[in-house]
Amino acid sequence: MTGSSQIRAAQSLSPIPIPVGIGLKSQHYHYILDEKPKLGWFEVHPENYMCAGGPPHRYLSAIRETYELSLHSVGTSLGSVTRPDVRHLDALKALVERYEPFLVSDHISWSRGPVHYHTDLLPLPYSQEALDVLIRNVGIMQEHLGRQVLLENPSTYLEFARADMDEPEFLTELVKRAGCGLIMDVNNVFVCAANHGLDTDDYLARIPWEAVQEIHLAGHAVEERDGFELRIDDHGSHVSTDVWALYEKAIGHKDMVPTLIEWDSNIPEFPVLMAEAEKARAVLNV
Amino acid sequence: MSELARLQKAFAEALEGGDAPLEVFKTAEGMPLHLRFDVYRNNVFGAVARSMEGLYPVFYKLVGPDFFSQCVRDYLKTHPTQAGDLLNYGYDFGAFLQSYPPCANHLYLADVARVEAAWQQAYMAEEATPLDGQRLSEVPGEDMADLRFTLHPSCHFLLTTTAASRIWEAASQDKMDQVIDPKSGGEHLLIIRPVHEVEVRRLNAAAYVFLNSLHNEESLGIAYAAAIAQDPEFDLQNTLIAHLEGQSFTDFTRPLKG
Numbered sequence: 001m002t003g004s005s006q007i008r009a010a011q012s013l014s015p016i017p018i019p020v021g022i023g024l025k026s027q028h029y030h031y032i033l034d035e036k037p038k039l040g041w042f043e044v045h046p047e048n049y050m051c052a053g054g055p056p057h058r059y060l061s062a063i064r065e066t067y068e069l070s071l072h073s074v075g076t077s078l079g080s081v082t083r084p085d086v087r088h089l090d091a092l093k094a095l096v097e098r099y100e101p102f103l104v105s106d107h108i109s110w111s112r113g114p115v116h117y118h119t120d121l122l123p124l125p126y127s128q129e130a131l132d133v134l135i136r137n138v139g140i141m142q143e144h145l146g147r148q149v150l151l152e153n154p155s156t157y158l159e160f161a162r163a164d165m166d167e168p169e170f171l172t173e174l175v176k177r178a179g180c181g182l183i184m185d186v187n188n189v190f191v192c193a194a195n196h197g198l199d200t201d202d203y204l205a206r207i208p209w210e211a212v213q214e215i216h217l218a219g220h221a222v223e224e225r226d227g228f229e230l231r232i233d234d235h236g237s238h239v240s241t242d243v244w245a246l247y248e249k250a251i252g253h254k255d256m257v258p259t260l261i262e263w264d265s266n267i268p269e270f271p272v273l274m275a276e277a278e279k280a281r282a283v284l285n286v
Numbered sequence: 287m288s289e290l291a292r293l294q295k296a297f298a299e300a301l302e303g304g305d306a307p308l309e310v311f312k313t314a315e316g317m318p319l320h321l322r323f324d325v326y327r328n329n330v331f332g333a334v335a336r337s338m339e340g341l342y343p344v345f346y347k348l349v350g351p352d353f354f355s356q357c358v359r360d361y362l363k364t365h366p367t368q369a370g371d372l373l374n375y376g377y378d379f380g381a382f383l384q385s386y387p388p389c390a391n392h393l394y395l396a397d398v399a400r401v402e403a404a405w406q407q408a409y410m411a412e413e414a415t416p417l418d419g420q421r422l423s424e425v426p427g428e429d430m431a432d433l434r435f436t437l438h439p440s441c442h443f444l445l446t447t448t449a450a451s452r453i454w455e456a457a458s459q460d461k462m463d464q465v466i467d468p469k470s471g472g473e474h475l476l477i478i479r480p481v482h483e484v485e486v487r488r489l490n491a492a493a494y495v496f497l498n499s500l501h502n503e504e505s506l507g508i509a510y511a512a513a514i515a516q517d518p519e520f521d522l523q524n525t526l527i528a529h530l531e532g533q534s535f536t537d538f539t540r541p542l543k544g
Binding site: 048075160 | 288289291293294295298302309312313314317318321322330334366367368369370372373409410411412439482
């Protein structure tokens with residue numbers, strides 16, 4: 001089988017009965033296994049499961065028996081000038097083989113510096129060089145895993161002075177040349193637009209929707225310092241009204257995209273997340 | 287060095303305490319660039335601090351959020367993150383605390399951190415099926431001394447100079463009003479997860495020597511001799527039975543004949 005037909009085969013696996021999912025938190029393992037909430041899938045950070053055994057794998061395996069799974073990595077550092085760490089890709093591959101996720105993804109960002117790692121999703125300049133580096137590293141990751149991966153648009157707090165293109169152009173070139181898919185994080189679109197004075201309608205009109213295979217929704221915070229405001233992507237609250245409105249517009253561009261509710265800090269009881277998922281289902285009209 | 291390589295180097299150095307390379311960023315309206323860069327500094331530290339809080343919940347409870355945060359900040363300076371995940375980061379925090387001046391008068395704090403690190407490693411360790419004790423009863427008496435046992439892959443042996451495991455136990459059960467003299471022990475600990483639950487077992491010195499010798503692939507006879515040297519009253523049979531029932535072993539091998 002050639003590389004590209006393998007990728008198509010991986011994509012055609014596992015139809016999702018209900019297109020809304022929730023980011024899985026260990027606090028909710030018992031609730032989910034006891035109550036079996038009506039959801040299509042869960043998403044996890046594979047970095048939380050890169051261990052040999054124990055309860056994390058026991059719970060995730062039990063949940064996988066009922067639900068589809070998406071692996072959303074935060075650690076491959078695809079935007080780094082250095083090539084991806086093979087140990088990390090090996091650990092990810094082992095999880096892909098074990099859990100057979102319907103989606104595998106990471107971010108348009110970097111965390112591996114020349115000497116150490118810096119555990120965050122650091123911003124990339126939208127330069128030709130950064131695009132080439134990212135495409136090379138996505139290629140290495142897809143080759144290593146034997147399947148297509150999705151890349152997520154970032155939340156950023158700074159823009160770079162030297163840029164050869166804007167984000168929609170960068171995304172368009174990326175998917176065309178790397179053959180990867182995209183996660184469209186609608187909250188990140190909103191956060192970036194607010195932080196950098198950009199137009200969200202223009203952004204949504206210009207991104208390559210044919211490559212978008214997943215949408216993320218999350219809450220963000222408004223940080224005030226010295227009388228200035230900045231939107232911080234902290235996944236610590238309800239999806240904001242503005243972001244729900246932007247989600248409706250996004251679904252106008254492409255219908256029925258699997259949609260994830262993310263909530264990673266100040267984590268509430270599971271029914272609160274479920275209510276957010278129900279709101280997304282109402283928008284998708286399913 | 288390419289432009290991107292220079293930029294990532296400058297960004298990374300600024301995250302480790304250098305000045306933010308403000309000249310590479312686009313002038314922004316609203317919040318000034320240096321405050322925007324601080325978001326990344328805060329995110330990077332916050333990720334490590336949250337991970338360490340998850341790894342050391344009892345230490346955190348004992349020292350409080352401000353002191354904890356300072357410890358992690360100082361630890362991070364000499365222990366930068368080296369991988370794309372934090373699951374394997376921070377296990378030598380106890381060793382760091384042993385020579386960390388602000389903890390010098392409270393040695394039990396470093397010991398508690400060592401207990402918690404071992405607990406977490408046991409929690410995430412490989413699965414293994416416990417040894418069926420019946421197999422042992424089929425071994426002829428003359429072969430017993432040459433048996434070599436395999437301990438469960440989750441096992442960790444830990445010697446403390448303080449009553450760390452009792453402090454850990456009280457604090458993790460929210461019995462913070464209990465009075466424990468940190469100097470009331472020296473402990474010999476076996477931390478192990480035979481199936482689902484991690485157990486922190488306090489052993490006597492001879493049992494510790496015995497099991498640790500077995501773990502170091504010594505024969506039953508050698509391990510027994512080491513235990514007797516520690517304590518002539520060492521009870522081999524009851525120790526073996528207790529650890530068979532406690533599922534400490536996963537296998538044993540018999541000597542080759544001839």
